[in-house]
Amino acid sequence: MKLKEIIEKLQLKVLTGQDKLQVEVTGGYTSDLLSDVIANSKQGNLWITLQIHQNIIAVAKLKDLAGIIIVNNREPDEETLQKAKEENVPLFSSEEMAFEISGKLYELISS
Template identity: 45%
Template sequence: MKISELADRLGLILYGGSSGIDKDAEGGYCSDLLSDVMGHAHANQVWITVQTHKNVIAVASLKELAAVIIVQGLEPAPEVIVQSEAENIPLLGTSESAFEIAGKIYSILK
């Protein structure tokens, strides 16, 4: 499913990286540890996290992830949004918890 469609269905906020929203999401990975994501996430997955700093975009780009979803209503700083635009990584947000949004994404994509 396209990131744009996933975002619509889940009511996600799009902070940046809109040029990447036509990418297909092939599953997800839920973690707040960057090395865990580096070691275990796969390309085209959606990354669900509470981390909001610039390195999140660097990791997402290096791993060719489909998008980043920031949970709990946390908001990325302006420079993180700029980075998401530069790297074409959709940066999305939700007020829901990682557990809730991961559950919904799982039931949509499984």
């Protein structure tokens, strides 16, 4: 499923990466531990997290993730937004909690 479709269905707010919405999403990975995400996420995954600091961008970039969904209506740091723009990493935000977003994404991708 394409990123664009997921954004519409999950009603995500697009913060950066507007031009990368045609990317195919391979799955999701929900975690707030960066070492865990580095070790276990897969290329094309959407990363669901509440971390908002700038170091999440390098992790997404290194693992070729489809993007990052920041949950609980948290606002990313200014440096994070800046880095996401520089590295062209799609960043989204959601009002929902990680549990809900993960469940919905799972439904969408597995159906």
